[in-house]
Amino acid sequence: MRRGARFWLQLGLTVLVCAFLVVPVVMSVLAGLSVNFFVGVRSGLTLRWVFEVWALYADTVYRSIGVALACLACTLVLGVPAAYVLVKRQNRWTRAIEELLVLPIAVPGLATALALILFYGQLGGFRTSWTFILVGHVLFTLPFMVRSVVAVMAAIDMKTLEEAAASLGAGFRERFFGVILPNARPGILAGSLMVVTLSMGEFNITWMLHTPLTKTLPVGLADSYASMRLEIGSAYTIVFFFMIIPLLVAMQYLSGDGGKRQGWNRAR
Amino acid sequence: MEPGAVSIRLEQCGKTFPDGTKALAPLDLEVQAGETVVFLGPSGCGKTTLLRIIAGLESPDAGGRVFFGDDDVTALPIERRNVGMVFQSYALFPNMSVAENIAYGLKVRKLEAPARAARVAEMLAMMHLEELGHRRVDQLSGGQKQRVALARALAVRPRVLLLDEPLTALDAKLREGLRVEIDRLLRSLAITAVYVTHDQAEAMALGDRIAVMERGRIAQIGSPQEIYYRPRTAFVADFIGTMNRLAGRADGAAIEVPGGRLPWRGPAAERQEVLFRPEDVRIADGAQAHLRGTVVAAFFLGDHTRLMVDTGAGQPIAVETSERRTFRAGEPIALNVDPEALLTVGREP
Numbered sequence: 091m092r093r094g095a096r097f098w099l100q101l102g103l104t105v106l107v108c109a110f111l112v113v114p115v116v117m118s119v120l121a122g123l124s125v126n127f128f129v130g131v132r133s134g135l136t137l138r139w140v141f142e143v144w145a146l147y148a149d150t151v152y153r154s155i156g157v158a159l160a161c162l163a164c165t166l167v168l169g170v171p172a173a174y175v176l177v178k179r180q181n182r183w184t185r186a187i188e189e190l191l192v193l194p195i196a197v198p199g200l201a202t203a204l205a206l207i208l209f210y211g212q213l214g215g216f217r218t219s220w221t222f223i224l225v226g227h228v229l230f231t232l233p234f235m236v237r238s239v240v241a242v243m244a245a246i247d248m249k250t251l252e253e254a255a256a257s258l259g260a261g262f263r264e265r266f267f268g269v270i271l272p273n274a275r276p277g278i279l280a281g282s283l284m285v286v287t288l289s290m291g292e293f294n295i296t297w298m299l300h301t302p303l304t305k306t307l308p309v310g311l312a313d314s315y316a317s318m319r320l321e322i323g324s325a326y327t328i329v330f331f332f333m334i335i336p337l338l339v340a341m342q343y344l345s346g347d348g349g350k351r352q353g354w355n356r357a358r
Numbered sequence: 359m360e361p362g363a364v365s366i367r368l369e370q371c372g373k374t375f376p377d378g379t380k381a382l383a384p385l386d387l388e389v390q391a392g393e394t395v396v397f398l399g400p401s402g403c404g405k406t407t408l409l410r411i412i413a414g415l416e417s418p419d420a421g422g423r424v425f426f427g428d429d430d431v432t433a434l435p436i437e438r439r440n441v442g443m444v445f446q447s448y449a450l451f452p453n454m455s456v457a458e459n460i461a462y463g464l465k466v467r468k469l470e471a472p473a474r475a476a477r478v479a480e481m482l483a484m485m486h487l488e489e490l491g492h493r494r495v496d497q498l499s500g501g502q503k504q505r506v507a508l509a510r511a512l513a514v515r516p517r518v519l520l521l522d523e524p525l526t527a528l529d530a531k532l533r534e535g536l537r538v539e540i541d542r543l544l545r546s547l548a549i550t551a552v553y554v555t556h557d558q559a560e561a562m563a564l565g566d567r568i569a570v571m572e573r574g575r576i577a578q579i580g581s582p583q584e585i586y587y588r589p590r591t592a593f594v595a596d597f598i599g600t601m602n603r604l605a606g607r608a609d610g611a612a613i614e615v616p617g618g619r620l621p622w623r624g625p626a627a628e629r630q631e632v633l634f635r636p637e638d639v640r641i642a643d644g645a646q647a648h649l650r651g652t653v654v655a656a657f658f659l660g661d662h663t664r665l666m667v668d669t670g671a672g673q674p675i676a677v678e679t680s681e682r683r684t685f686r687a688g689e690p691i692a693l694n695v696d697p698e699a700l701l702t703v704g705r706e707p
Contacts, residue, residue, distance in 0.1 A: 250449045253415055254507075256436045257443035258463030258514060268462075272453035 119331070122324030139325035143314070147326065150310035151333070153220060157306060158289040161227040165285045168228070169235035170278060174270065176236070177243040178252075188240070191233040199294025202229060206299065220304045226295035231288050235281040242277025243270070276344065283341040290334055307333070363391035363550050364427040364517045366412060371422035373407050381407040382574045384422065389518075391427075392548040395579075396565035398555060399597070403571040405554045406522060412552060413520050414439045426517055442511030446523040448503040450495040456506050457482070457491040463514035481509040485539075501532040508543065519544075519551040525560060537563060558598050562586070570594045592703050595633050602639075602675045605631040617669025618649035621697040631702065636664065636678040638699035647692030651675070656685035667691055 122140065125133040144151075176184045194202060203226055210225075211217050248270060255265040271278070293308040300309050307330060315323040365388060372384035382404040389395045397405035410416040412424060414436035423432045431439050450459050460481050464474045482488050485505040495503060504524055511519060524540070525533045541564055544551050555561055561568045562582045569579040570593075578585060578594045589595035592603075606615035608630035613622045620632060642648070651669035665685055666674040677693060685691075 246452065247447060247449070250445055250447055251451060253436070254443065254445060254449035254510075255451070255462070256415075257413065257441055257520075258510065259437050259440070259466045260462070261437055264466055269451055269453070273451065275453075 118324045118327050120324075121321060122326070122328045124321065127320050127324070139319075139321045140328060143322055143325045143329055146318075146322070147305075147307075147310045147314065147329075150305045150307045151329065153304065154290055154307035155333075157220060157224055157227060158286045160221075160224050161231055161289040162282055162285050164224070164228045165232050165235040166278070166282065169232055169281065170239055170271075170274070172232075173236045173239035173243055173274075173277075174248075174266070176240055177248055188236075191236055194229045195233055199226075199230065199292070200298055202226065203295045203298030218301050218303070223296055223299045223304060223306065226299050227289045227292055230292060230295055231285040234284045234288060238281030238284060239274055239277040242274050242280075246273050248274070280341065280344045283337055283344060287334060287337045287341060290337070363548055365389060365391045365393075365425075366518055366550060366552070367425040368408075368412070368418075369423040369425070371408070371411050371418040371424065373404070373411060373416060373422075374419055380574055382411075382418075384419070385576055387569070387576065387579070389550055389552060391550055393566045394544050394551040394553060394564060396553045396555060396561040396568045397571055398558060398561040398565075398568050399571035399577075400556060402573075404574040405556075405571045408571070409520055409522055409552055409554045412518070413441055413443055440514070440517045442514065442516030442519045444504070444507050444511050444519070444521045444524045446526050448495075448500075448507050448527070450503055450506055450510070452495055454495070455491070456487065456493050456495060456498070459495060459506055460510045460513050462510065467514065477513055481513045484512075484543075485509045499532075500528045501536055504528065504536060505539070508540070512543075512547070512549075517550070519549050521551065521553045523555055524553075525557070526555070533560075540564065562598075570597060572597075589633075589701065589703060592633075595701070595703055600636050600676050601633050602636065603631055603633045603673070604669075604671055604675070605629055615649070615669070616671040617651050618647065618693075620648050620695055620700065622700065624702070633701040633703065634695055634699050636676040638696040639675070639677045639679075640694045640696070641677070641679055641681060642692045642694040644692060646694075648695050649675070649693040651691060651693070653685050653687055653689045653691055655687060658684075665691070667693065669693075 120131055121127045123135045123137070124131055125136050125138075176188055206222070206226060206229075207217075210222070216222055251269055251273065252265050255269045260268065291308060292306070293312070296306050296309050297312065300306065305313065311323065311326050311330065314326050367389075368385065368387045370384040370386060371382065372380075373382040374380050385408075387395075387408075397408060399405045407416060411418050411422070414424075414431065414434060418424065418432070423430060425431065426439065436443075451462065454462065457478050460478045461474050464477055469477070478491070479488075482491055485508060487502065487505055487509065490498065490502060490506075495506065498506065504527075507524070521540070525536055528536065537560060544564065553561075553564055565582055567579055568582055568585050570577045570585060572591075572593050578590045580588075585594060585598055589598065589601075595601045604613075604615040604620065606613045606620075606629070608614075608622055608624055608627045610626045611621070611623070612619040613630050613632060622630070622632065624630065649667075649669050651667040654666040654668045654674050656666075657664045662678050662680045663685060665677040665679065667677055668674045675693070
């Protein structure tokens, strides 16, 4: 098959754009693995910086994972029932609430964080604990969970499924756990991955809410860029990639079937 | 376990939705034990609302009461009414296999596994689904899905069976087949059933009685023959089958209508409207014809031909004939109307 100039032009442009986006990432990874960034790869490859990052910042990694999982638990407990009610009771109020759900995403994270600090900053124990960060993360990620679950519940015509189950004698608990949750699973799964990914990478809110003792991974990253050798900051990025890329791949995979209808990307 | 057939009685059941829409004017209705009543009407006539009140998915306005036999079930939610329900959209549980769907109601009722399996096998056999027990529901055709839904609804031996437009989502051919099957089921099980549809052919075929509904009321209820031959309102007459209408001055022996005179023994009146069906019109030869007109259009339908005849009245008259000849547009034609078949209906309320 002969391909015309048009094809090669398009291919060239695509490769160029990809290179424009990917090369900096590769450079950063290489920087994290080089013995000396200023000399370049010629200076040799090493895992020294990665180990050093681990020694310095392992706590931020664990904390980020912990916050992300706690955030997931909160958004599941709050978000799934909320989505259920929003789908089941379609009226003026629930529609308004659905619209308002965008707010925590639309409002800059710094503003959200400032509001939290102004209001709860005096509660010493709370202010200095990691749960303070958790609250910010839940605020920010909850809408993603709710939207994702709402989309799937609406797509499977949950109302009629529930009526069918009720007609067969199932009480609320049996319906919710036996019919609604299993059939909403694709949405819950997609929402969960989204929440974990967003929480892991969240910087704006966390940067305001953190204390020196409650740094998360992205905050630690900023800290290392600002105060450490470039190689360490870059090695830190590698660690971050290792954590976030599997999540992103899983999310992409899920959006192939279950998450079809949830067209949400990170909105900032 | 076998509760037997039970009657359904509605007393003053009306429904006003929270936004103020009056879906249903308060009405009384009794469905005999073992009887099939079809709610027939255009969309928005309240037929589905009425079904949902019987099911327990909606509650009637204050004062309305629902009885199953002697039990007042008004306050019971659907899950405690022991009804079987079949939905237009099938509403099968996608997370379960065919057999698991059918077993769901039994499982909820805590029936032992062996008894459950036996009942599921029995239902699969009854609906000719033996081969499909382990299938996922998204691997079924529409007709199969609705048969599974019927099996699921009947597996729990419900007191009444409620069907909400069960054939509407199917294509014409499947619809016919499943209609026959539903008919067979309703007869052989002798279960009390309420069937909602907007399709008059379905209603005629399945209903022991038909309740024709219009704007939140029952316009007429009766056997299919009563509804077809003796419609009480113009709405019912028009909704079921094709109805011709002509109006003119009545003089005690006939009505003077555009195109001729129709024999009519009713009282004299300045304006009397009469209705008749296309199959009650015969093609006449010449002198004694009641009506004269010209053929506007002819549709050959195989077993009969449908003619549209212009007699000078506003609307052409529909005529059904089994004469085996070709009719041409523009050809003059003489018609006789069976005097026994002429109907009058009351004015619309």
